Amino acid sequence: MRIEEVASTAKSSRVSPHTHIKGLGLTPAGDALPLGSGFVGQEQAREACGLVVEMIKQRKMAGRALLLTGAPGTGKTALALGIAQELGTKVPFCPMVGSEVYSAEVKKTEVLMEHFRRAIGLRIKERKEVYEGEVTEMTPVETENQGGGYGKVISHVIIGLKTVKGTKQLKLDPTIHDALQKERVSPGDVIYIEANSGSVKRVGRSDAYATEFDLEAEVYVPLPKGDVHKKKDLVQDVTLHDLDAANAKPQGGQDIMSLMGQLLKPKKTEITDKLRQEVNRVVNKYIDEGTAELVPGVLFVDEVHMLDIECFTYLNRALESSLAPIVVLATNRGMCAVRGTDVSAPHGVPVDLLDRLVIVRTQTYTPEESIQILAIRAQVEGVALGEDALAFLAEVAEETSLRHAAQLLTPGAVLARSAGRGEAARGDLEEAHALFQDAKASARQLSAQADKYMT
Structure with a gap:
Protein backbone atom coordinates (compact mmCIF):
# COMPACT_ATOMS: atom_id res chain seq x y z
CA MET A 1 0.00 0.00 0.00
CA ARG A 2 1.37 3.44 -1.02
CA ILE A 3 0.74 6.48 1.19
CA GLU A 4 1.40 9.98 -0.11
CA GLU A 5 1.34 13.23 1.77
CA VAL A 6 -1.19 15.74 0.46
CA ALA A 7 0.31 19.13 -0.36
CA SER A 8 -1.04 22.15 1.48
CA THR A 9 -3.75 24.14 -0.31
CA ALA A 10 -2.63 27.43 1.25
CA LYS A 11 -2.02 30.16 -1.31
CA SER A 12 1.60 31.09 -1.91
CA SER A 13 1.99 34.81 -2.57
CA ARG A 14 4.53 36.30 -4.94
CA VAL A 15 7.36 38.28 -3.39
CA SER A 16 7.40 41.76 -4.91
CA PRO A 17 9.99 44.53 -4.38
CA HIS A 18 7.76 46.14 -1.74
CA THR A 19 6.24 43.08 0.01
CA HIS A 20 7.95 44.08 3.27
CA ILE A 21 6.19 47.47 3.47
CA LYS A 22 3.38 47.23 6.04
CA GLY A 23 2.86 50.93 6.81
CA LEU A 24 4.84 54.11 7.46
CA GLY A 25 6.41 52.93 10.74
CA LEU A 26 5.32 55.90 12.89
CA THR A 27 4.68 56.23 16.63
CA PRO A 28 1.19 57.32 17.84
CA ALA A 29 2.63 60.85 18.15
CA GLY A 30 3.62 60.80 14.45
CA ASP A 31 7.39 60.42 14.92
CA ALA A 32 9.21 58.05 12.56
CA LEU A 33 10.81 54.97 14.09
CA PRO A 34 14.38 54.22 12.89
CA LEU A 35 13.12 50.79 11.81
CA GLY A 36 9.40 50.11 11.58
CA SER A 37 6.78 48.49 9.29
CA GLY A 38 9.54 47.48 6.86
CA PHE A 39 10.87 51.05 6.49
CA VAL A 40 14.46 52.04 7.23
CA GLY A 41 15.51 55.70 7.31
CA GLN A 42 13.65 58.45 5.39
CA GLU A 43 12.35 59.80 8.71
CA GLN A 44 11.38 63.27 7.42
CA ALA A 45 9.59 61.92 4.34
CA ARG A 46 7.69 59.33 6.42
CA GLU A 47 6.62 61.93 8.98
CA ALA A 48 5.40 64.20 6.15
CA CYS A 49 3.42 61.31 4.65
CA GLY A 50 2.03 60.55 8.13
CA LEU A 51 0.66 64.11 8.28
CA VAL A 52 -0.93 63.57 4.86
CA VAL A 53 -2.58 60.35 6.13
CA GLU A 54 -4.02 62.23 9.14
CA MET A 55 -5.37 64.97 6.85
CA ILE A 56 -6.96 62.31 4.61
CA LYS A 57 -8.61 60.64 7.60
CA GLN A 58 -9.94 64.02 8.78
CA ARG A 59 -11.18 64.74 5.20
CA LYS A 60 -9.10 67.90 4.88
CA MET A 61 -6.86 66.80 1.99
CA ALA A 62 -9.36 66.29 -0.84
CA GLY A 63 -8.43 68.09 -4.06
CA ARG A 64 -4.81 68.59 -2.99
CA ALA A 65 -1.72 66.97 -4.45
CA LEU A 66 1.60 65.66 -3.12
CA LEU A 67 4.82 65.23 -5.12
CA LEU A 68 7.45 62.68 -4.04
CA THR A 69 10.86 63.48 -5.53
CA GLY A 70 14.25 61.87 -5.12
CA ALA A 71 16.94 59.78 -6.78
CA PRO A 72 16.04 56.33 -8.16
CA GLY A 73 15.82 53.63 -5.47
CA THR A 74 15.17 55.96 -2.52
CA GLY A 75 11.71 54.61 -1.65
CA LYS A 76 9.16 56.88 -3.40
CA THR A 77 6.86 54.01 -4.43
CA ALA A 78 7.34 52.45 -0.97
CA LEU A 79 6.11 55.70 0.63
CA ALA A 80 2.98 55.69 -1.56
CA LEU A 81 2.30 52.06 -0.62
CA GLY A 82 2.90 52.92 3.04
CA ILE A 83 0.23 55.66 2.78
CA ALA A 84 -2.18 53.09 1.28
CA GLN A 85 -1.44 50.59 4.08
CA GLU A 86 -2.03 53.24 6.77
CA LEU A 87 -5.38 54.23 5.23
CA GLY A 88 -6.64 50.63 5.25
CA THR A 89 -8.73 48.67 2.77
CA LYS A 90 -11.84 50.85 2.99
CA VAL A 91 -10.16 53.88 1.38
CA PRO A 92 -9.69 53.46 -2.41
CA PHE A 93 -6.06 53.45 -3.59
CA CYS A 94 -5.54 53.59 -7.36
CA PRO A 95 -1.92 53.29 -8.62
CA MET A 96 -0.92 54.06 -12.21
CA VAL A 97 2.16 54.95 -14.26
CA GLY A 98 2.42 58.11 -16.37
CA SER A 99 2.80 56.13 -19.60
CA GLU A 100 -0.61 54.41 -19.09
CA VAL A 101 -2.43 57.43 -20.51
CA TYR A 102 -1.20 56.74 -24.04
CA SER A 103 -3.88 54.42 -25.43
CA ALA A 104 -4.89 53.62 -29.00
CA GLU A 105 -8.58 53.36 -28.09
CA VAL A 106 -9.33 56.30 -25.78
CA LYS A 107 -7.85 59.75 -25.38
CA LYS A 108 -5.36 60.66 -22.66
CA THR A 109 -7.68 62.81 -20.61
CA GLU A 110 -10.28 60.02 -20.56
CA VAL A 111 -7.74 57.56 -19.07
CA LEU A 112 -6.82 60.15 -16.42
CA MET A 113 -10.46 60.83 -15.54
CA GLU A 114 -11.16 57.08 -15.30
CA HIS A 115 -8.35 56.68 -12.74
CA PHE A 116 -9.62 59.79 -10.90
CA ARG A 117 -13.06 58.20 -10.58
CA ARG A 118 -11.56 54.86 -9.47
CA ALA A 119 -9.91 56.70 -6.57
CA ILE A 120 -13.18 58.16 -5.21
CA GLY A 121 -15.29 55.79 -3.11
CA LEU A 122 -18.96 55.93 -2.21
CA ARG A 123 -20.20 54.17 0.93
CA ILE A 124 -23.91 53.44 0.51
CA LYS A 125 -25.89 52.73 3.67
CA GLU A 126 -29.15 50.90 3.12
CA ARG A 127 -31.74 49.75 5.64
CA LYS A 128 -33.58 46.62 4.55
CA GLU A 129 -36.48 44.69 6.03
CA VAL A 130 -35.57 41.03 6.41
CA TYR A 131 -37.03 37.84 7.85
CA GLU A 132 -34.29 35.88 9.61
CA GLY A 133 -34.34 32.65 11.57
CA GLU A 134 -33.98 28.87 11.64
CA VAL A 135 -36.29 27.01 9.27
CA THR A 136 -38.71 24.87 11.28
CA GLU A 137 -41.17 24.09 8.47
CA MET A 138 -41.14 24.33 4.68
CA THR A 139 -44.34 23.18 2.96
CA PRO A 140 -45.11 23.95 -0.70
CA VAL A 141 -48.88 24.19 -1.39
CA GLU A 142 -49.99 22.90 -4.80
CA THR A 143 -53.10 23.78 -6.85
CA GLU A 144 -54.52 22.70 -10.19
CA ASN A 145 -52.81 24.15 -13.23
CA GLN A 146 -55.01 27.06 -14.38
CA GLY A 147 -53.40 27.08 -17.84
CA GLY A 148 -54.77 23.62 -18.58
CA GLY A 149 -52.79 20.45 -19.05
CA TYR A 150 -51.88 17.79 -16.55
CA GLY A 151 -50.18 18.09 -13.19
CA LYS A 152 -50.25 20.67 -10.45
CA VAL A 153 -48.33 23.89 -9.82
CA ILE A 154 -47.09 25.45 -6.58
CA SER A 155 -49.32 28.35 -5.56
CA HIS A 156 -47.37 29.40 -2.44
CA VAL A 157 -44.96 28.12 0.20
CA ILE A 158 -45.58 27.98 3.94
CA ILE A 159 -42.31 28.45 5.85
CA GLY A 160 -41.72 28.64 9.59
CA LEU A 161 -38.83 30.65 11.05
CA LYS A 162 -37.59 30.54 14.65
CA THR A 163 -35.31 32.94 16.57
CA VAL A 164 -34.32 33.19 20.25
CA LYS A 165 -37.22 35.61 20.83
CA GLY A 166 -40.02 33.80 19.00
CA THR A 167 -41.39 32.08 15.88
CA LYS A 168 -43.29 33.24 12.81
CA GLN A 169 -45.04 31.48 9.94
CA LEU A 170 -44.80 33.08 6.47
CA LYS A 171 -46.71 32.59 3.24
CA LEU A 172 -44.27 33.12 0.36
CA ASP A 173 -44.56 33.56 -3.40
CA PRO A 174 -43.76 30.50 -5.59
CA THR A 175 -40.74 32.34 -7.08
CA ILE A 176 -39.19 32.33 -3.60
CA HIS A 177 -39.65 28.55 -3.56
CA ASP A 178 -37.29 28.36 -6.57
CA ALA A 179 -34.74 30.46 -4.66
CA LEU A 180 -35.06 28.13 -1.66
CA GLN A 181 -34.42 25.16 -3.93
CA LYS A 182 -31.32 26.80 -5.45
CA GLU A 183 -29.89 27.54 -1.99
CA ARG A 184 -30.74 23.93 -0.95
CA VAL A 185 -32.56 25.10 2.15
CA SER A 186 -33.90 22.40 4.48
CA PRO A 187 -35.40 22.44 8.01
CA GLY A 188 -32.66 23.28 10.52
CA ASP A 189 -30.92 25.81 8.26
CA VAL A 190 -30.55 29.48 9.24
CA ILE A 191 -31.67 31.78 6.40
CA TYR A 192 -32.71 35.37 5.80
CA ILE A 193 -35.22 36.64 3.23
CA GLU A 194 -35.29 40.26 2.00
CA ALA A 195 -38.82 41.62 2.22
CA ASN A 196 -38.53 43.95 -0.80
CA SER A 197 -36.70 41.80 -3.35
CA GLY A 198 -37.58 38.34 -2.04
CA SER A 199 -33.99 37.15 -2.36
CA VAL A 200 -33.00 34.26 -0.09
CA LYS A 201 -29.61 33.72 1.55
CA ARG A 202 -28.66 30.53 3.40
CA VAL A 203 -26.33 31.55 6.27
CA GLY A 204 -25.53 28.01 7.49
CA ARG A 205 -26.78 25.15 9.63
CA SER A 206 -28.11 25.88 13.13
CA ASP A 207 -25.52 25.01 15.80
CA ALA A 208 -28.18 22.91 17.56
CA TYR A 209 -27.32 20.24 14.96
CA ALA A 210 -23.54 20.55 15.43
CA THR A 211 -23.35 17.08 17.00
CA GLU A 212 -24.53 15.49 13.74
CA PHE A 213 -21.92 13.78 11.60
CA ASP A 214 -22.13 14.92 8.00
CA LEU A 215 -19.91 13.85 5.12
CA GLU A 216 -19.99 17.39 3.70
CA ALA A 217 -18.25 20.25 5.44
CA GLU A 218 -20.95 22.36 7.09
CA VAL A 219 -20.92 25.86 8.58
CA TYR A 220 -22.74 25.98 11.92
CA VAL A 221 -24.16 29.34 13.04
CA PRO A 222 -25.98 30.32 16.25
CA LEU A 223 -29.72 30.86 16.37
CA PRO A 224 -30.46 34.52 15.40
CA LYS A 225 -31.39 36.89 18.22
CA GLY A 226 -34.32 39.32 18.26
CA ASP A 227 -37.54 39.00 16.25
CA VAL A 228 -37.97 37.10 13.01
CA HIS A 229 -38.98 40.31 11.19
CA LYS A 230 -36.32 42.98 11.65
CA LYS A 231 -34.64 45.92 9.94
CA LYS A 232 -31.00 45.45 9.01
CA ASP A 233 -28.39 48.06 8.02
CA LEU A 234 -26.29 47.03 5.02
CA VAL A 235 -23.18 48.96 3.87
CA GLN A 236 -21.86 48.69 0.32
CA ASP A 237 -18.60 50.24 -0.93
CA VAL A 238 -18.33 51.22 -4.62
CA THR A 239 -16.24 53.71 -6.62
CA LEU A 240 -17.56 56.42 -8.92
CA HIS A 241 -16.01 54.55 -11.87
CA ASP A 242 -18.07 51.47 -10.94
CA LEU A 243 -21.22 53.60 -11.19
CA ASP A 244 -20.05 55.13 -14.49
CA ALA A 245 -19.31 51.72 -16.01
CA ALA A 246 -22.60 50.21 -14.79
CA ASN A 247 -24.61 53.03 -16.41
CA ALA A 248 -22.51 53.20 -19.59
CA LYS A 249 -23.04 49.57 -20.61
CA PRO A 250 -26.56 48.96 -21.93
CA GLN A 251 -28.11 45.68 -20.85
CA GLY A 252 -29.30 44.93 -24.41
CA GLY A 253 -32.62 43.74 -25.76
CA GLN A 254 -33.86 40.60 -27.45
CA ASP A 255 -33.19 41.69 -31.04
CA ILE A 256 -30.48 40.04 -33.14
CA MET A 257 -28.09 43.03 -32.99
CA SER A 258 -28.19 43.12 -29.18
CA LEU A 259 -27.55 39.39 -28.98
CA MET A 260 -24.64 39.64 -31.42
CA GLY A 261 -23.18 42.55 -29.44
CA GLN A 262 -23.18 40.42 -26.28
CA LEU A 263 -21.32 37.60 -28.06
CA LEU A 264 -18.63 39.80 -29.62
CA LYS A 265 -15.67 41.09 -27.60
CA PRO A 266 -16.69 44.47 -26.19
CA LYS A 267 -14.53 47.37 -27.36
CA LYS A 268 -13.37 49.87 -24.75
CA THR A 269 -15.31 53.09 -25.25
CA GLU A 270 -15.22 56.48 -23.61
CA ILE A 271 -17.73 57.45 -20.94
CA THR A 272 -19.35 60.77 -21.83
CA ASP A 273 -19.22 63.86 -19.61
CA LYS A 274 -23.02 64.01 -19.74
CA LEU A 275 -23.26 60.53 -18.17
CA ARG A 276 -20.72 61.43 -15.47
CA GLN A 277 -22.64 64.62 -14.63
CA GLU A 278 -25.83 62.56 -14.28
CA VAL A 279 -24.02 60.09 -11.98
CA ASN A 280 -22.64 63.02 -9.94
CA ARG A 281 -26.14 64.49 -9.64
CA VAL A 282 -27.54 61.23 -8.27
CA VAL A 283 -24.53 60.77 -5.96
CA ASN A 284 -24.94 64.31 -4.56
CA LYS A 285 -28.65 63.60 -4.02
CA TYR A 286 -27.82 60.44 -2.02
CA ILE A 287 -25.21 62.36 0.01
CA ASP A 288 -27.72 65.15 0.81
CA GLU A 289 -30.30 62.55 1.88
CA GLY A 290 -27.73 60.90 4.16
CA THR A 291 -28.00 57.48 2.50
CA ALA A 292 -24.45 57.67 1.06
CA GLU A 293 -21.07 58.98 2.19
CA LEU A 294 -18.21 60.12 -0.04
CA VAL A 295 -14.80 58.55 0.68
CA PRO A 296 -12.00 60.43 -1.17
CA GLY A 297 -9.20 57.95 -1.92
CA VAL A 298 -5.65 58.24 -3.24
CA LEU A 299 -4.58 58.37 -6.89
CA PHE A 300 -0.86 57.52 -7.15
CA VAL A 301 0.81 58.53 -10.45
CA ASP A 302 4.36 57.16 -10.70
CA GLU A 303 6.80 58.51 -13.32
CA VAL A 304 4.71 61.68 -13.59
CA HIS A 305 7.26 63.23 -16.00
CA MET A 306 5.86 60.85 -18.66
CA LEU A 307 2.65 62.93 -18.80
CA ASP A 308 2.52 65.64 -21.47
CA ILE A 309 1.33 69.27 -21.36
CA GLU A 310 -2.28 68.30 -22.19
CA CYS A 311 -2.42 65.90 -19.20
CA PHE A 312 -0.90 68.48 -16.86
CA THR A 313 -3.47 71.09 -17.97
CA TYR A 314 -6.23 68.56 -17.36
CA LEU A 315 -4.78 67.77 -13.89
CA ASN A 316 -4.98 71.49 -13.03
CA ARG A 317 -8.72 71.54 -13.77
CA ALA A 318 -9.47 68.12 -12.24
CA LEU A 319 -7.85 69.05 -8.91
CA GLU A 320 -10.33 71.95 -8.56
CA SER A 321 -13.34 69.67 -8.97
CA SER A 322 -15.67 69.14 -5.99
CA LEU A 323 -15.31 65.36 -6.53
CA ALA A 324 -11.52 65.03 -6.52
CA PRO A 325 -9.30 62.46 -4.77
CA ILE A 326 -5.95 62.99 -3.08
CA VAL A 327 -3.32 62.92 -5.84
CA VAL A 328 0.19 61.61 -5.03
CA LEU A 329 2.77 62.09 -7.82
CA ALA A 330 6.29 60.64 -7.94
CA THR A 331 9.28 61.28 -10.18
CA ASN A 332 13.06 60.75 -10.17
CA ARG A 333 13.84 63.45 -12.77
CA GLY A 334 15.63 66.75 -12.11
CA MET A 335 15.47 69.65 -14.59
CA CYS A 336 14.03 68.27 -17.83
CA ALA A 337 11.72 69.27 -20.67
CA VAL A 338 7.96 69.13 -20.13
CA ARG A 339 6.74 66.49 -22.56
CA GLY A 340 5.06 68.03 -25.60
CA THR A 341 6.92 71.37 -25.23
CA ASP A 342 10.46 72.78 -25.49
CA VAL A 343 10.20 74.31 -22.02
CA SER A 344 12.48 72.92 -19.30
CA ALA A 345 10.98 72.71 -15.80
CA PRO A 346 11.84 71.11 -12.42
CA HIS A 347 10.94 67.39 -12.41
CA GLY A 348 9.38 67.75 -15.89
CA VAL A 349 6.25 69.32 -14.33
CA PRO A 350 4.94 72.75 -15.47
CA VAL A 351 5.55 75.55 -12.96
CA ASP A 352 1.84 76.44 -12.63
CA LEU A 353 1.08 72.85 -11.47
CA LEU A 354 4.15 72.77 -9.20
CA ASP A 355 2.67 75.76 -7.30
CA ARG A 356 -0.29 73.56 -6.34
CA LEU A 357 1.86 70.68 -5.05
CA VAL A 358 3.35 69.95 -1.64
CA ILE A 359 6.80 68.44 -2.33
CA VAL A 360 8.36 65.68 -0.18
CA ARG A 361 12.01 64.85 -0.94
CA THR A 362 13.58 61.45 -0.30
CA GLN A 363 17.26 61.14 0.65
CA THR A 364 19.83 58.56 -0.46
CA TYR A 365 20.44 55.74 2.03
CA THR A 366 23.55 55.56 4.22
Missing part, protein backbone atom coordinates in the same frame (compact mmCIF):
# COMPACT_ATOMS: atom_id res chain seq x y z
CA PRO A 367 25.66 52.31 4.20
CA GLU A 368 24.18 51.34 7.60
CA GLU A 369 20.63 51.80 6.31
CA SER A 370 21.46 49.80 3.18
CA ILE A 371 22.61 46.86 5.34
CA GLN A 372 19.33 46.96 7.30
CA ILE A 373 17.23 47.10 4.11
CA LEU A 374 19.15 44.20 2.55
CA ALA A 375 18.70 42.15 5.74
CA ILE A 376 14.94 42.77 5.60
CA ARG A 377 14.81 41.82 1.91
CA ALA A 378 16.80 38.63 2.59
CA GLN A 379 14.31 37.67 5.30
CA VAL A 380 11.31 38.38 3.02
CA GLU A 381 12.80 36.35 0.14
CA GLY A 382 13.80 33.49 2.48
CA VAL A 383 17.54 33.85 1.84
CA ALA A 384 19.95 32.88 4.65
CA LEU A 385 22.97 35.24 4.67
CA GLY A 386 26.13 35.44 6.74
CA GLU A 387 27.43 38.77 8.11
CA ASP A 388 30.34 38.75 5.65
CA ALA A 389 27.95 38.25 2.71
CA LEU A 390 25.69 41.05 3.95
CA ALA A 391 28.68 43.41 4.25
CA PHE A 392 29.69 42.57 0.66
CA LEU A 393 26.18 43.37 -0.58
CA ALA A 394 26.33 46.74 1.22
CA GLU A 395 29.60 47.48 -0.65
CA VAL A 396 27.91 46.57 -3.94
CA ALA A 397 24.96 48.86 -3.08
CA GLU A 398 27.35 51.77 -2.44
CA GLU A 399 29.26 51.20 -5.69
CA THR A 400 26.24 50.49 -7.92
CA SER A 401 22.73 50.84 -6.49
CA LEU A 402 20.60 49.38 -3.70
CA ARG A 403 18.24 47.82 -6.26
CA HIS A 404 21.08 45.92 -7.97
CA ALA A 405 22.38 44.65 -4.62
CA ALA A 406 18.88 43.41 -3.65
CA GLN A 407 18.57 41.64 -7.02
CA LEU A 408 21.72 39.59 -6.24
CA LEU A 409 20.11 37.97 -3.17
CA THR A 410 18.18 35.20 -4.92
CA PRO A 411 20.91 34.33 -7.50
CA GLY A 412 23.39 34.03 -4.60
CA ALA A 413 20.99 31.72 -2.73
CA VAL A 414 20.53 29.55 -5.86
CA LEU A 415 24.34 29.25 -6.26
CA ALA A 416 24.66 28.28 -2.58
CA ARG A 417 21.97 25.59 -2.88
CA SER A 418 23.58 24.15 -6.02
CA ALA A 419 26.83 23.82 -4.02
CA GLY A 420 24.95 22.02 -1.22
CA ARG A 421 24.91 24.87 1.31
CA GLY A 422 21.86 26.33 3.03
CA GLU A 423 23.43 29.74 3.66
CA ALA A 424 24.70 32.07 0.91
CA ALA A 425 28.35 32.99 1.50
CA ARG A 426 30.37 35.97 0.26
CA GLY A 427 31.83 33.86 -2.58
CA ASP A 428 28.32 33.04 -3.90
CA LEU A 429 27.38 36.70 -4.03
CA GLU A 430 30.72 37.63 -5.65
CA GLU A 431 30.05 35.03 -8.34
CA ALA A 432 26.53 36.40 -8.89
CA HIS A 433 27.93 39.94 -9.04
CA ALA A 434 30.43 38.84 -11.69
CA LEU A 435 27.69 37.17 -13.76
CA PHE A 436 25.25 40.10 -13.74
CA GLN A 437 26.19 43.65 -14.70
CA ASP A 438 24.70 46.75 -13.13
CA ALA A 439 23.55 49.81 -15.08
CA LYS A 440 26.70 51.86 -14.35
CA ALA A 441 29.08 49.08 -15.47
CA SER A 442 27.03 48.57 -18.63
CA ALA A 443 27.17 52.32 -19.40
CA ARG A 444 30.96 52.36 -18.90
CA GLN A 445 31.36 49.40 -21.27
CA LEU A 446 29.21 51.10 -23.91
CA SER A 447 31.28 54.28 -23.80
CA ALA A 448 34.58 52.35 -23.88
CA GLN A 449 33.50 50.13 -26.79
CA ALA A 450 31.27 52.58 -28.67
CA ASP A 451 32.76 51.59 -32.04
CA LYS A 452 31.51 47.99 -31.62
CA TYR A 453 27.84 48.97 -31.19
CA MET A 454 25.34 50.36 -33.66
CA THR A 455 24.13 53.91 -33.10
